[in-house]
Amino acid sequence: MILHHYESSPFSEKMRLIFGAKGIAWQSVIVPVMMPKPDVIALTGGYRRTPFLQIGGDIYCDTALMCKIVDKLAPTPPLYPAAYAGLAEIVAQWADGSLFWTAVPYTIQPASIPYMFPAADGAFMQAFAADRAAMTPNMKRASLPDGAAQLATYLGRLEAMLADGRAFLLGAAPCIADFSAVQSLWFMHRSPPVAKMLDGHTKLLAWYGRVLAFGHGTATPLSSADAIAIAAAATSHAETSVNAGGFAAGDLVTVTPTDYAHDPVSGVLIGLTDESVVVEREDARAGRVHVHFPRLGFQISR
Numbered sequence: 001m002i003l004h005h006y007e008s009s010p011f012s013e014k015m016r017l018i019f020g021a022k023g024i025a026w027q028s029v030i031v032p033v034m035m036p037k038p039d040v041i042a043l044t045g046g047y048r049r050t051p052f053l054q055i056g057g058d059i060y061c062d063t064a065l066m067c068k069i070v071d072k073l074a075p076t077p078p079l080y081p082a083a084y085a086g087l088a089e090i091v092a093q094w095a096d097g098s099l100f101w102t103a104v105p106y107t108i109q110p111a112s113i114p115y116m117f118p119a120a121d122g123a124f125m126q127a128f129a130a131d132r133a134a135m136t137p138n139m140k141r142a143s144l145p146d147g148a149a150q151l152a153t154y155l156g157r158l159e160a161m162l163a164d165g166r167a168f169l170l171g172a173a174p175c176i177a178d179f180s181a182v183q184s185l186w187f188m189h190r191s192p193p194v195a196k197m198l199d200g201h202t203k204l205l206a207w208y209g210r211v212l213a214f215g216h217g218t219a220t221p222l223s224s225a226d227a228i229a230i231a232a233a234a235t236s237h238a239e240t241s242v243n244a245g246g247f248a249a250g251d252l253v254t255v256t257p258t259d260y261a262h263d264p265v266s267g268v269l270i271g272l273t274d275e276s277v278v279v280e281r282e283d284a285r286a287g288r289v290h291v292h293f294p295r296l297g298f299q300i301s302r
Contacts, residue, residue: 001070002027002227003219004040005051008116008190010104010183011063011096012051018067018179019217022074027222029054034131039224042286043231045265045279047293048135049257054227057234057289062257064096065276065294067176079176088170091177093296095184097259099154101139103184106147112191135261148197155201162203167210174211182211232287240271240278240290247272247300254301255279255293264301265291272300 003019003026005012019026031040031050043059044052053060053069060066071079080088108116117125142150158181161169168174169181185208189195198205242249247269254264255277270290271278277300278292 001073002029002054002222002230003051004029004031004043004054004224004227006030006033008033008187009050010100010187011049013186014063014179014183015051015053015066015070016216016219017182017211017214018070018079019219020214021077021174021179022070023217024070024074025218025220027227028219029222029224029227031224034128035134039228042228042283043289043291045267045281045283045289045291046263047257047261047265047291048263049261054231056237057231057287058238059231059289059291061291061293062297063180064093064296065292067179068275069292077173079179081171081173081175084170084175088175088177091169092180095177095180099181099184102142102147102150102154104187105141106144106151107188107191107194109144109191109194111193115191115193139260151197155197155204158207159201159204162207168207174214178207178211182208186212228286231289232285234287237288237290238292242269242272244272244274247302251302253279255291256299256301257297258299259297265293267291269300 001024003012003015005015005028031037035048037048040048043054044061047061049061051063053066060069067079113125120128158169166172169177185198188198247253249269251269252266253269254266256262256264265279265281267279267281269277270280271292274295276292276294277298278290280288280290282288
């Protein structure tokens, strides 16, 4: 498994902690924090969000799908325990969406800048702000008072889930809900002024420590050029089939995120189910790659 990520990315931390919980050895490619990302685009065809997972010539986008792939290849301990698999995914979807989009924008506030970007100059901050604004052109950011109130409500709900003394959000063992929720708290901790909001949430802080204790597994650095070469050298790909309605194998399609970073990826449709969509594309450097997306949060168009 090759994870394309950068250190301060919350969704990357989600995946790194899952690798740690499962004891996975993986290869680490560090990608740019903002555009341009030519080596990323060579593999994904336009998808710019971080992280993404590479296995040979198969590229998996969005952590919701990536976690399914990782859990299939390394099933112990399971991310989706049978006893509460549906509930775990519902909580994870809330954490990846509502909690994330409350905690992260609130954390990136003026009081946080000296801690989160200690070496950044004005030019970098201006470029970073423009890059993120381009990713979320229609998103209205909450005011600091509104954001604080919303975040306090969400933190209180997580604390209440742990009030009975359980070790993790849904029981005695960690699941996808824990790793989806912990990324936002991890990001908050990057800013000491914001992290103070967690004071008094004793159950939540203890849970946070337990999840972070899993670590990141065993990572081996890999250059982006070597990752592209691995894709180009692939002689086979994961099996796919088209068995959902509306499209046929061989259709030329685009797949576009519907929430943010609306960068379409074009290719030949080779996989389509109710859960995922796969397009095949050719790249001058990466060769023939199969790019996989979940159906939730993405739109397919001819």
